Amino acid sequence: GEVMYLGTTDTFHPRAEAWPPVTAADVAYLLSASAARFCSPPLAPADIVSAWSGVRPLVAQAGKSPSDISRHDELWTGPAGVLSIAGGKLTAYRRMAERVVDHVETALGRPHAPCRTADEALIGGDAASDLSAIAGGPGAQAARAVLAEGAVTLEDYWVRRSARAWFAIDGGMSALAAAAGAMAPLLGWTAERTADEIERCRTIRLRTMTDIHGDTGQ
Numbered sequence: 001g002e003v004m005y006l007g008t009t010d011t012f013h014p015r016a017e018a019w020p021p022v023t024a025a026d027v028a029y030l031l032s033a034s035a036a037r038f039c040s041p042p043l044a045p046a047d048i049v050s051a052w053s054g055v056r057p058l059v060a061q062a063g064k065s066p067s068d069i070s071r072h073d074e075l076w077t078g079p080a081g082v083l084s085i086a087g088g089k090l091t092a093y094r095r096m097a098e099r100v101v102d103h104v105e106t107a108l109g110r111p112h113a114p115c116r117t118a119d120e121a122l123i124g125g126d127a128a129s130d131l132s133a134i135a136g137g138p139g140a141q142a143a144r145a146v147l148a149e150g151a152v153t154l155e156d157y158w159v160r161r162s163a164r165a166w167f168a169i170d171g172g173m174s175a176l177a178a179a180a181g182a183m184a185p186l187l188g189w190t191a192e193r194t195a196d197e198i199e200r201c202r203t204i205r206l207r208t209m210t211d212i213h214g215d216t217g218q
Contacts, residue, residue, distance in 0.1 A: 006030045010066035022051040045213035050171045059087040138175035139182035146186045154197035171205045
């Protein structure tokens with residue numbers, strides 16, 4: 001559509017956070033990389049409409065930089081027989097789950113049953129056709145997020161049930177009021193709680209965009 005997704009960077013992060021910051025160094029690295037590879041005029045921080053980062057647990061490898069650490073998942077069986085899996089990538093979680101089940105079947109002496117995961121819809125995936133038919137805008141989408149997708153906060157809808165936080169030109173700010181208005185009666189929110197939900201999302205975006213280029217990002 002109107003936006004392009006640039007990524008990614010890899011740095012060590014000392015702690016788990018729900019909203020780890022996007023640093024100026026991250027931004028500079030990605031803009032420099034894009035300038036070296038695209039023929040268009042160089043991008044600047046002012047061109048950024050949204051940004052996000054996350055903390056990913058990888059299996060440590062002594063002496064290696066974050067970018068050099070393997071993304072491969074590893075299985076361990078502990079002294080009490082507890083099976084653990086670590087590392088990997090979100091996009092490979094089905095394959096990881098398949099390996100775990102195969103390992104358990106082997107440990108129990110059972111024959112491997114054919115794995116069905118590649119053909120199974122994600123939880124809620126059977127509603128995709130219903131969602132694509134929703135033409136009522138953010139209010140209808142947010143209501144659906146509450147009724148069928150377990151959303152309990154406006155942030156759930158804005159970030160985790162829609163792509164508006166990341167791929168709307170205004171970071172989804174123009175959708176917040178309608179979405180919160182639709183969610184409020186379904187979740188029993190007071191007017192004060194509804195305003196707080198909107199303000200929390202605005203604050204998250206403000207903090208992120210200010211880190212990037214020093215303005216409000218509104």
